[in-house]
Ligand code: UDP
């Protein structure tokens with residue numbers, strides 16, 4: 001028997017949990033017909049809900065032995081919920097799925113097939129449309145993914161969902177990344193392994209409301225960039241270097257012109273102010289370079305992730 005664990009983060013989701021359970025039940029029944037040697041574990045992570053979410057999960061867990069749960073003492077955010085789920089999942093394959101049915105459970109057989117039969121280490125999903133989402137949110141989301149992909153060492157895919165299924169080996173690699181400010185979408189890319197991408201059209205929430213305000217998303221985006229890129233720090237050094245070189249030339253020119261009487265003293269004074277300002281930026285940039293290295297060291301990430309050691 002193989003076990004698949006599905007981690008389901010929930011924060012104030014009393015409205016959608018019954019829909020989710022019903023839909024999952026159907027999907028898992030047909031899944032069981034196709035793959036009789038596979039069992040499921042549904043691992044709910046209650047992220048400090050203030051409504052009846054935990055109560056509902058407990059009720060289902062009593063009736064259904066496939067259901068387990070982790071309940072947080074307060075709201076720690078979806079990233080922490082995913083980590084807790086992965087940490088407690090027992091499956092040979094581990095996946096995660098939103099509870100609002102925006103991640104279609106119907107894809108599960110195809111995802112499992114890619115891992116079990118096609119030899120992939122993980123199957124990820126991305127939505128190719130953003131229908132139903134406020135246009136301003138889509139616009140900034142697209143820009144964000146483009147920027148992330150440019151300045152980060154790891155691949156970040158536009159429209160990538162958190163919905164995915166991966167092998168135990170890859171799950172352990174994700175868990176070995178102890179990043180406190182977690183950006184799981186970047187972590188998947190960082191740990192490597194072969195990933196198959198499935199695409200689907202955006203599906204709207206069955207009930208309830210999105211838990212992400214525009215500001216929460218913006219902060220998440222900034223966290224993502226900071227977690228996976230030291231480019232913002234390194235830019236300071238580059239800007240400082242270029243400005244210092246430019247103002248040094250300008251200072252020399254204005255000094256010569258001042259001494260030969262072509263220019264007055266004003267350009268020279270401006271030049272000295274510019275030079276000292278840009279020199280400050282350069283020094284700051286050098287310090288930032290060291291800071292960026294220290295920052296990466298403190299994350300304590302593994303030096304490598306091996307797929308096979310023979
Ligand atoms: N979620 C969570 N903790 C949070 C925010 C969200 O566990 O602090 C869960 C939420 O219950 C849902 C999933 O993360 O299962 C995705 O949230 P949502 O559907 O609100 O995000 P969206 O689909 O709008 O991006």
Ligand code: MG
Nearest residue numbers: 098100102205
């Ligand atoms: Mg959602």
